[in-house]
Amino acid sequence: MASEYLPKQAEILSVKKETADTSRFRMKFVDPADREAFEYQPGQFVEISVMGAGEVPISITSSPLIDKGYFELCIRDTGKVTREIHKLGEGDIVGIRGPYGNSFDIKSMQGKEVLFVVGGLGLAPLRPVINGVVASRDEYKGVKILYGARTPGDMLFNEDLDEWSKIDGVEVLTTVDRADDSWKGNVGVVPKLFEKTEIEPKKTVAVICGPGIMIKFVMKDLLGMGFKEKDIWLTMERHMKCGIGKCGHCNIGTKYVCIDGPVFTFDQIKDLPDPY
Amino acid sequence: MAEKAYTVKLGDVSRLLGKIAKEKYDVIVPTTQDGDVLYLPFKDGMGVVMDHGNPLTPPKEFFLPQTDELVKYKKEGKGFKAEVAKSSLDCKRVLFGIRPCDVHALMCIDLPFKDTYDDSYYLQKRANTLILAMTCNEPGDNCFCASMGCGPDLDDNYDLLFTNIGDMLYVKVGTDEGKNLIDTAPEFFDEADKKDAKARSAKIKEVENKFKRKLDTKKLGRLKDKFDDPTWQEMADRCIKCGGCNYICPSCYCFNVVDRTYGDDGVRERSWDGCMLEGFTRMAGGANPRQANVERMKQRYYHKLQYFNDRYGRHLCVGCGRCTDVCPVEINMVDYVNKIIGGA
Ligand SMILES: Cc1cc2nc3c(=O)[nH]c(=O)nc-3n(C[C@H](O)[C@H](O)[C@H](O)COP(=O)(O)OP(=O)(O)OC[C@H]3O[C@@H](n4cnc5c(N)ncnc54)[C@H](O)[C@@H]3O)c2cc1C
Ligand code: SF4
Ligand code: SF4
Ligand code: FES
Numbered sequence: 131m132a133s134e135y136l137p138k139q140a141e142i143l144s145v146k147k148e149t150a151d152t153s154r155f156r157m158k159f160v161d162p163a164d165r166e167a168f169e170y171q172p173g174q175f176v177e178i179s180v181m182g183a184g185e186v187p188i189s190i191t192s193s194p195l196i197d198k199g200y201f202e203l204c205i206r207d208t209g210k211v212t213r214e215i216h217k218l219g220e221g222d223i224v225g226i227r228g229p230y231g232n233s234f235d236i237k238s239m240q241g242k243e244v245l246f247v248v249g250g251l252g253l254a255p256l257r258p259v260i261n262g263v264v265a266s267r268d269e270y271k272g273v274k275i276l277y278g279a280r281t282p283g284d285m286l287f288n289e290d291l292d293e294w295s296k297i298d299g300v301e302v303l304t305t306v307d308r309a310d311d312s313w314k315g316n317v318g319v320v321p322k323l324f325e326k327t328e329i330e331p332k333k334t335v336a337v338i339c340g341p342g343i344m345i346k347f348v349m350k351d352l353l354g355m356g357f358k359e360k361d362i363w364l365t366m367e368r369h370m371k372c373g374i375g376k377c378g379h380c381n382i383g384t385k386y387v388c389i390d391g392p393v394f395t396f397d398q399i400k401d402l403p404d405p406y
Numbered sequence: 407m408a409e410k411a412y413t414v415k416l417g418d419v420s421r422l423l424g425k426i427a428k429e430k431y432d433v434i435v436p437t438t439q440d441g442d443v444l445y446l447p448f449k450d451g452m453g454v455v456m457d458h459g460n461p462l463t464p465p466k467e468f469f470l471p472q473t474d475e476l477v478k479y480k481k482e483g484k485g486f487k488a489e490v491a492k493s494s495l496d497c498k499r500v501l502f503g504i505r506p507c508d509v510h511a512l513m514c515i516d517l518p519f520k521d522t523y524d525d526s527y528y529l530q531k532r533a534n535t536l537i538l539a540m541t542c543n544e545p546g547d548n549c550f551c552a553s554m555g556c557g558p559d560l561d562d563n564y565d566l567l568f569t570n571i572g573d574m575l576y577v578k579v580g581t582d583e584g585k586n587l588i589d590t591a592p593e594f595f596d597e598a599d600k601k602d603a604k605a606r607s608a609k610i611k612e613v614e615n616k617f618k619r620k621l622d623t624k625k626l627g628r629l630k631d632k633f634d635d636p637t638w639q640e641m642a643d644r645c646i647k648c649g650g651c652n653y654i655c656p657s658c659y660c661f662n663v664v665d666r667t668y669g670d671d672g673v674r675e676r677s678w679d680g681c682m683l684e685g686f687t688r689m690a691g692g693a694n695p696r697q698a699n700v701e702r703m704k705q706r707y708y709h710k711l712q713y714f715n716d717r718y719g720r721h722l723c724v725g726c727g728r729c730t731d732v733c734p735v736e737i738n739m740v741d742y743v744n745k746i747i748g749g750a
Contacts, residue, residue, distance in 0.1 A: 131490055131526050131527075131530060132490075132526055133476065133477070133490040133526055133527070134523050134524070134525075134526070135476040135477055135490075135527075135674070136476075136477055136488060136489070136490050137477070137488060139485060139486070139488075141485075160485075179674075181479040181481055181486045181488070181665060181667070181672060181674075182481065182665050182667040182672055183665065184663070184664065184665050185663065185674075208690040208691055209690045212690070221484050222484045222485065223484055223485025223486060224485075225486070225488065342693065367689065368687065368689070368695070369686070369687045369688060369689050371661070371662060371663045371676075371679075372661075372663065374522065374523040374525075375518060375521050375522050375523060376518060376519060376523070376525050376659075376661070377660055377661050377662070377663065377676070377679070378518075378659065378660030378661070378679070378681065379660065379679070379686065379687065381681075381705075381709065381713070382695075383708075383713050384713045384716045384717045389521070389522045389523075403633065403701070403704070403705075403708075404695050404696075404701070
């Protein structure tokens with residue numbers, strides 16, 4: 131019997147510590163046929179498992195355009211399964227199912243400015259989206275990346291932020307909730323960064339990912355600026371088990387976040403009860 | 407009238423099922439145990455109940471068992487080996503006596519379990535099980551299947567359909583597989599005549615007139631404007647969050663997945679879960695989009711009576727009344743929903 135629940139084996143190639151509790155795991159499927167078959171789009175996720183601990187959904191943070199022959203997950207150590215993943219290193223084998231979920235239709239954003247509003251770990255799923263957009267930079271009117279973290283030490287993908295900021299027409303603004311002595315930049319919540327740049331709502335699409343509370347404030351500001359509901363893209367996070375629309379955990383209104391999302395435009399979810 | 411119909415004498419049913427069991431089928435029947443009617447595997451000489459109301463527990467456990475193994479694994483060095491767990495059903499099976507409401511509940515579960523991805527564990531059990539349904543004898547105190555269009559008769563989705571018409575069962579044939587079953591034991595079947603068909607219609611009419619409860623389904627569309635109705639809070643305050651209504655429901659299908667390891671070997675299995683339980687939507691770090699019980703109460707009712715219908719074109723409640731039967735604090739689904747939608 132075929133089973134969508136059977137994980138495939140993937141070997142960890144390297145682990146890069148991003149922050150105190152978050153690391154980037156590079157891996158590849160053990161079976162070349164699985165490697166061949168694994169085609170993903172920015173915004174999709176996998177179910178990763180450690181046998182005995184369980185299985186959790188994690189966004190793919192690598193880019194299909196750039197990262198060939200391997201894929202990457204950026205994982206925060208927060209509970210039972212993620213703690214076990216963090217004990218693993220080079221050569222260890224994990225289980226992978228997927229890719230699952232829908233993705234960002236970045237082609238539909240062409241001709242506009244793309245405004246990324248990102249908090250904390252939200253940069254992990256948006257990284258391949260940003261890479262996809264900057265790879266065809268000329269097709270877009272411009273790119274703005276507004277990124278906030280709790281402290282300077284919690285900033286992810288510092289090298290990428292650096293690289294992106296050097297590209298013509300890409301503006302990167304960062305902020306932290308709490309600064310330390312080394313920090314010379316902005317202090318305050320992400321929406322505060324709106325004051326630091328020019329935004330033309332009619333010519334811009336916004337892409338948001340971050341903690342629920344951040345999304346709540348950002349949404350209010352964007353709608354206040356006059357953004358169209360269908361020009362605001364966001365990802366939703368829900369407790370997940372199966373990742374394939376069966377277990378019911380991620381159900382919200384008529385949607386299952388795992389198969390209908392995790393990527394939505396605001397008009398698709400605004401009428402759902404408590405979307406974030 | 408298209409299909410040929412048959413009759414079986416009540417006194418012959420046990421022997422008929424015994425013969426079917428000797429062929430290549432597992433047979434499950436309603437039987438009495440400690441005063442309750444339950445579905446259990448048929449054994450020779452077992453009493454098969456044919457004049458009961460709906461059994462206490464629905465037959466969903468035969469398709470979506472309380473726990474079902476998904477994957478077997480073995481930890482090895484730096485990794486593991488994994489394979490699909492051997493299915494709990496690889497032979498043909500006959501489920502006798504399942505009620506129209508419970509057949510409808512399976513039709514409900516079919517929809518998400520075929521949506522985008524196939525759930526092979528469930529679908530294999532469905533495909534391998536012949537549905538020998540029985541129209542309702544007697545609605546229970548909390549039954550409202552007639553309001554939901556799920557009983558007391560059944561239009562399709564059965565292999566054979568029985569109706570108790572006194573000293574015999576009237577038999578309608580729904581599929582070729584059902585007809586084949588009759589052909590394996592033809593000595594038990596007589597062709598039905600006009601009088602038998604009349605007796606069947608009369609029995610269905612009689613049952614239809616016995617329902618004490620009606621959900622005003624025509625007004626269910628009003629639910630979408632009732633999200634802030636204070637009645638939800640009233641219900642949530644009474645509820646003791648036991649999850650019984652989820653587990654007993656024939657169409658509730660949500661599950662949890664856990665790994666159990668014994669030494670180096672282990673199994674990843676799923677088990678029933680319930681949206682009324684607080685941990686159902688809790689995320690790492692403690693954030694919970696349905697923290698308050700009133701939100702979970704609304705989720706259950708809206709999923710059953712609005713969301714599922716909006717997505718799949720039918721309600722996720724078949725009106726079996728079991729959630730009301732088991733609720734320790736007597737939260738009566740029909741009364742509360744009628745109150746909220748201003749129904750009869
Ligand atoms: C689409 C999606 C993409 C995600 N991407 C990332 C990512 O790139 N990096 C990252 O670090 N985290 C990501 N998460 C969150 C991650 O899934 C949770 O941190 C993880 O499930 C916690 O599991 P745990 O066993 O360590 O924690 P526990 O608190 O012990 O959780 C127990 C179980 O609850 C469920 N669960 C708990 N929290 C969540 C949650 N937030 N989302 C879904 N299920 C949950 C899981 O089934 C988990 O096994 C993502 C979540 C979703 C839904
Ligand atoms: S919600 Fe209640 S009445 Fe409806 S199918 Fe489930 S148990 Fe039966
Ligand atoms: S059975 Fe009754 S008390 Fe238990 S969770 Fe359901 S509504 Fe609440
Ligand atoms: S995670 Fe199971 S239905 Fe979405």
